[in-house]
Amino acid sequence: xxxxxxxxxxxxxxxxxxxxxxxxxxxxxxxxxxxxxxxxxxxxxxxxxxxxxxxxxxxxxxxxxxxxxxxxxxxxxxxxxxxxxxxxxxxxxxxxxxxxxxxxxxxxxxxxxxxxxxxxxxxxxxxxxxxxxxxxxxxxxxxxxxxxxxxxxxxxxxxxxxxxxxxxxxxxxxxxxxxxxxxxxxxxxxxxxxxxxxxxxxxxxxxxxxxxxxxxxxxxxxxxxxxxxxxxxxxxxxxxxxxxxxxxxxxxxxxxxxxxxxxxxxxxxxxxxxxxxxxxxxxxxxxxxxxxxxxxxxxxxxxxxxxxxxxxxxxxxxxxxxxxxxxxxxxxxxxxxxxxxxxxxxxxxxxxxxxxxxxxxxxxxxxxxxxxxxxxxxxxxxxxxxxxxxxxxxxxxxxxxxxxxxxxxxxxxxxxxxxxxxxxxxxxxxxxxxxxxxxxxxxxxxxxxxxxxxxxxxxxxxx
Amino acid sequence: xxxxxxxxxxxxxxxxxxxxxxxxxxxxxxxxxxxxxxxxxxxxxxxxxxxxxxxxxxxxxxxxxxxxxxxxxxxxxxxxxxxxxxxxxxxxxxxxxxxxxxxxxxxxxxxxxxxxxxxxxxxxxxxxxxxxxxxxxxxxxxxxxxxxxxxxxxxxxxxxxxxxxxxxxxxxxxxxxxxxxxxxxxxxxxxxxxxxxxxxxxxxxxxxxxxxxxxxxxxxxxxxxxxxxxxxxxxxxxxxxxxxxxxxxxxxxxxxxxxxxxxxxxxxxxxxxxxxxxxxxxxxxxxxxxxxxxxxxxxxxxxxxxxxxxxxxxxxxxxxxxxxxxxxxxxxxxxxxxxxxxxxxxxxxxxxxxxxxxxxxxxxx
Numbered sequence: 001x002x003x004x005x006x007x008x009x010x011x012x013x014x015x016x017x018x019x020x021x022x023x024x025x026x027x028x029x030x031x032x033x034x035x036x037x038x039x040x041x042x043x044x045x046x047x048x049x050x051x052x053x054x055x056x057x058x059x060x061x062x063x064x065x066x067x068x069x070x071x072x073x074x075x076x077x078x079x080x081x082x083x084x085x086x087x088x089x090x091x092x093x094x095x096x097x098x099x100x101x102x103x104x105x106x107x108x109x110x111x112x113x114x115x116x117x118x119x120x121x122x123x124x125x126x127x128x129x130x131x132x133x134x135x136x137x138x139x140x141x142x143x144x145x146x147x148x149x150x151x152x153x154x155x156x157x158x159x160x161x162x163x164x165x166x167x168x169x170x171x172x173x174x175x176x177x178x179x180x181x182x183x184x185x186x187x188x189x190x191x192x193x194x195x196x197x198x199x200x201x202x203x204x205x206x207x208x209x210x211x212x213x214x215x216x217x218x219x220x221x222x223x224x225x226x227x228x229x230x231x232x233x234x235x236x237x238x239x240x241x242x243x244x245x246x247x248x249x250x251x252x253x254x255x256x257x258x259x260x261x262x263x264x265x266x267x268x269x270x271x272x273x274x275x276x277x278x279x280x281x282x283x284x285x286x287x288x289x290x291x292x293x294x295x296x297x298x299x300x301x302x303x304x305x306x307x308x309x310x311x312x313x314x315x316x317x318x319x320x321x322x323x324x325x326x327x328x329x330x331x332x333x334x335x336x337x338x339x340x341x342x343x344x345x346x347x348x349x350x351x352x353x354x355x356x357x358x359x360x361x362x363x364x365x366x367x368x369x370x371x372x373x374x375x376x377x378x379x380x381x382x383x384x385x386x387x388x389x390x391x392x393x394x395x396x397x398x399x400x401x402x403x404x405x406x407x408x409x410x411x412x413x414x415x416x417x418x419x420x421x422x423x424x425x426x427x428x429x430x431x432x433x434x435x436x437x438x439x440x441x442x443x444x445x446x447x448x449x450x451x452x453x454x455x456x457x458x459x460x461x462x463x
Numbered sequence: 464x465x466x467x468x469x470x471x472x473x474x475x476x477x478x479x480x481x482x483x484x485x486x487x488x489x490x491x492x493x494x495x496x497x498x499x500x501x502x503x504x505x506x507x508x509x510x511x512x513x514x515x516x517x518x519x520x521x522x523x524x525x526x527x528x529x530x531x532x533x534x535x536x537x538x539x540x541x542x543x544x545x546x547x548x549x550x551x552x553x554x555x556x557x558x559x560x561x562x563x564x565x566x567x568x569x570x571x572x573x574x575x576x577x578x579x580x581x582x583x584x585x586x587x588x589x590x591x592x593x594x595x596x597x598x599x600x601x602x603x604x605x606x607x608x609x610x611x612x613x614x615x616x617x618x619x620x621x622x623x624x625x626x627x628x629x630x631x632x633x634x635x636x637x638x639x640x641x642x643x644x645x646x647x648x649x650x651x652x653x654x655x656x657x658x659x660x661x662x663x664x665x666x667x668x669x670x671x672x673x674x675x676x677x678x679x680x681x682x683x684x685x686x687x688x689x690x691x692x693x694x695x696x697x698x699x700x701x702x703x704x705x706x707x708x709x710x711x712x713x714x715x716x717x718x719x720x721x722x723x724x725x726x727x728x729x730x731x732x733x734x735x736x737x738x739x740x741x742x743x744x745x746x747x748x749x750x751x752x753x754x755x756x757x758x759x760x761x762x763x764x765x766x767x768x769x770x771x772x773x774x775x776x777x778x779x780x781x782x783x784x785x786x787x788x789x790x791x792x793x794x795x796x797x798x799x800x801x802x803x804x805x806x807x808x809x810x811x812x813x814x815x816x817x818x819x820x821x822x823x824x825x826x827x828x
Contacts, residue, residue, distance in 0.1 A: 061543060062543040063540060063541045063542075063543055064541045064542045064543065064684065064687065064688055065541050067688040067690070067701050067704070067705070068693070068697055068700065068701060070700065070704055073704070298522070299522060350691055350692060353692060382692070387538070390535065390536060399531065399535070400535075401535045406530045406531075407530070407531045407533060407534060407535045408528050408529065408530055408531065409528065409529055409531050410526050410527065410528040411526065411527045411528075412525065412526050413525040413526070423523075423525075425522055425523055426522055426523040426524070426525050427522035427523070427524065427525065428524075428525050428526055429524055429526055431526075431528075436535065436538075438537050438538045440540065441537075441538040441539060441540045441541075442538050444540060444541050445538055445541070447690055447692055448692070451697070
C-alpha cells in the first residue's frame with residue numbers, strides 16, 4: 001500500500017515537472033533575431049566561433065568570462081545548446097575550432113549557415129519558478145558571405161543604370177589602380193562579333209580578375225560580389241555579365257546589351273530576390289561589423305569608401321520599433337537596435353582605442369543618418385573575438401606572434417580619430433598575426449563581446 | 464607584415480563628385496550622401512579608351528616593427544566560477560591569537576599559584592631568580608598579546624566605520640549610474656565618474672575585507688575579471704555583480720541556515736534555561752558567521768545595536784515561552800501539547816534570529 005502511494009506521488013511529481021518544463025518551453029521563451037551584417041573579411045565567422053565558445057565555456061565549464069554580460073548571470077544558466085535553423089546548413093563551429101587547433105584561421109564563409117543558440121535560465125521568482133521552472137533565451141544567427149551584402153542594392157537598378165555606374169566607379173577612387181587590365185581588355189575586345197558563350201565567358205573572367213585583385217587590395221565597393229565566390233549558388237559562368245562601355249549600353253538593340261540585360265534580370269530575379277527574402281529577412285537587432293583595418297591598412301580613400309559603402313548598406317534594411325501587433329500578428333519585424341562594431345580591436349594598442357572608436361563613429365555617420373526621426377537605439381563597440389596580441393614595452397606598442405613564428409613588437413604612431421587626420425599617402429599595416437596555440441584562453445580573454453551582447457539583450461537601456 | 468607593393472607615383476586628383484556612380488550603384492537615397500563627403504573621385508566616362516598609366520601608390524608606414532628575442536607568454540584561462548567553494552567556518556591553522564592570550568592568562572594564573580605555593584614552601588628563598596623570571600616572562604607575554612589584541616580590535620572597529628563610509632559612496636555611484644540615456648544618444652562621458660576614481664573607491668572598500676572572508680574571495684574574483692578597457696560604470700557594475708550581490712545572497716543564505724538551527728535548538732531544548740542559552744549562543748554564532756561573510760565586524764556602535772536586538776530577542780523569547788506554557792497548560796500536559804509548544808517556540812526562535820540577522824545585514828552592507 002505504502003509502495004503504491006509512493007509510486008503515485010512520484011508519478012504526480014514527474015508529470016508536474018514535465019508539465020512545468022513544457023509550459024516553460026512554450027510560454028517562457030524569449031527570441032532575439034540578430035542580423036550580423038558585415039562586408040567580406042570583417043570577422044563574422046570568427047565572432048560567431050568566439051561567441052559560441054565563450055557562452056559554452058561560461059555555462060558548461062564555469063569560466064569567468066563575459067563579465068559584463070549581466071543579462072545572462074552564470075548562476076542562473078542551467079544549460080546551453082545549439083540548434084539548427086530550418087533551411088540552413090549548421091554553422092561549422094567544430095570545424096572552425098579544429099582549424100584554430102591546427103593553427104589556421106577559420107575559412108572564409110562561402111555559403112549561408114544558420115544556427116540557434118538556446119540558453120536555458122533558471123527562474124528565480126519565488127512563485128513563478130514552480131509553474132515555469134525555466135526560461136529560454138534563443139539567439140538566431142545567420143552567417144553568410146560578406147560579398148552578398150554589397151549586391152542587394154543592385155535589385156533596384158536596370159542593367160544599363162548599373163553598368164554605367166560600375167564603369168564610373170572602377171575608373172575612380174583607389175580601385176582605379178587595379179582596373180587597368182580590365183579596361184585594356186575591353187578596349188581591345190571586339191563587340192561587333194556576336195556574344196557567344198565562349199566570348200561572354202572571356203569577358204566575365206576578365207572582369208572577375210579585376211574584382212579579385214581589387215578585393216585583395218582592400219576595395220570594399222565591388223559589384224557583383226557574388227561573382228567573387230567560387231561556390232556561389234548563382235552560376236556566373238553561364239549567366240555572367242559585366243559593365244559595358246556607354247557606347248553599347250546606350251544602344252538598346254545591341255546584342256551584347258541584350259544578352260547582359262537578360263543575365264542581369266536573371267541575377268536579380270533568380271538570385272538576389274530569394275536571397276533578400278531568406279537571408280536578409282527583417283529582424284529586431286542588427287550588428288554591423290566594420291573592419292577599419294581594411295581602410296587603415298591602405299589609405300584615407302579606402303576609409304572614405306568604407307564609409308560610403310556602410311551608408312548604402314543601411315538602405316537595405318528596415319529600421320523602426322516593432323510593436324507586439326506587428327511582430328506577432330503581421331509577422332513583420334523592424335530593426336530597433338543597431339550595434340556598430342569595429343572588429344579586431346586587439347590589433348592596436350590600448351592607448352589608441354579611443355581614437356579607433358572616434359574613427360568608427362565618423363565612418364558610421366552616413367548609416368546613422370538613416371535612423372533620423374526613428375526611435376532606434378544604437379551604440380558603437382570595439383570588439384576583439386580573440387585577444388591575439390599582448391601589451392608592448394610602451395603604451396603605443398603591441399606584441400604578437402607573426403605567421404613566420406616570430407614574436408614581434410609593433411609600435412604605432414597615433415591612429416587618426418577622424419578621417420581628416422589620416423595622413424594622405426600613409427597607412428597602418430595590419431599585423432600579420434598567426435593563430436596562438438593558447439587560442440581558447442585568448443578567445444575567453446576577448447574583449448567587448450559581453451558589452452555588445454548586454455546592449456543588444458538589455459531592455460532598452462544603454463550600459 | 465602586410466606592406467603592399469605599391470608605387471606612389473600618382474595620386475588621383477579630385478575632379479568632380481561621382482554622383483552618377485553613387486546613384487546608380489545604390490539608388491536614389493545615395494544622392495543625399497553625395498555632397499556630404501570630402502571624398503572626391505576622378506571620373507572616366509564609360510567607354511573611355513585607355514585608362515592611362517595609373518600606377519598603384521606606395522604608402523608610408525606608420526607602424527614600426529621589431530622581432531623580439533623572447534617567446535610569446537601563455538595566456539591563462541580565466542578562473543572557474545564553479546570552484547566557488549567557501550566555508551563559513553574559517554579553517555583552523557595553528558594556535559590563534561585569542562587562544563594564545565587565554566593560554567598565557569591561564570599559565571600566568573597557574574604560575575602565580577605555583578609561585579605562591581613555591582614561596583610558601585620556600586619562604587626563605589623569596590629571591591629565587593628562575594621562578595620570578597619565568598613568571599615575569601609569562602606575564603609579559605600575556606600583557607603584550609592582550610595589548611596587541613586590544614589594538615587590533617580598535618583598528619578593526621575604526622576600519623568598519625570607514626568601510627561603511629565607502630559603502631555609502633559606492634551606493635551613491637550606483638544610484639547615479641542608473642540614469643538611462645534616451646534612444647539614439649551617446650552616453651555622455653562627462654557625467655560619468657572616471658575609472659580611476661571608481662577604482663580607488665572600490666579598492667579601498669575591497670582592501671578592508673578581512674582575509675579569508677567571503678567578501679575578500681569575491682573581491683579577488685572581481686579583480687581577476689577586470690579588463691583594462693572597462694569604463695567607470697562598467698567597473699561599478701562588475702563590482703556590483705561579483706561582490707555586492709553575491710555577498711548579500713550569501714549573507715541571506717547563512718542567515719536562513721542559522722535561523723533554522725536556532726529553531727531546531729529551541730525545538731529540542733528540554734527547558735527554558737537551556738533554550739535561552741541556546742538562543743544566546745546561536746545569536747553570537749550568527750553575528751560571527753555573518754561577519755565572516757562580509758569580511759567586516761560590526762563597529763562599537765553596531766555592537767550596541769545588536770546587543771539591544773539580542774536582549775529584545777531574549778525578552779521576546781521569554782514572553783513567548785510563558786505564553787506557550789500557559790496555552791499548553793490550558794490544553795493539558797499531553798505529548799501533543801508539548802509538541803505544539805516546542806514547535807511554536809522553534810518558529811519564534813527562528814524568526815527572532817532572522818530579525819537579528821537582518822539588523823546585522825543592515826549594519827554591514
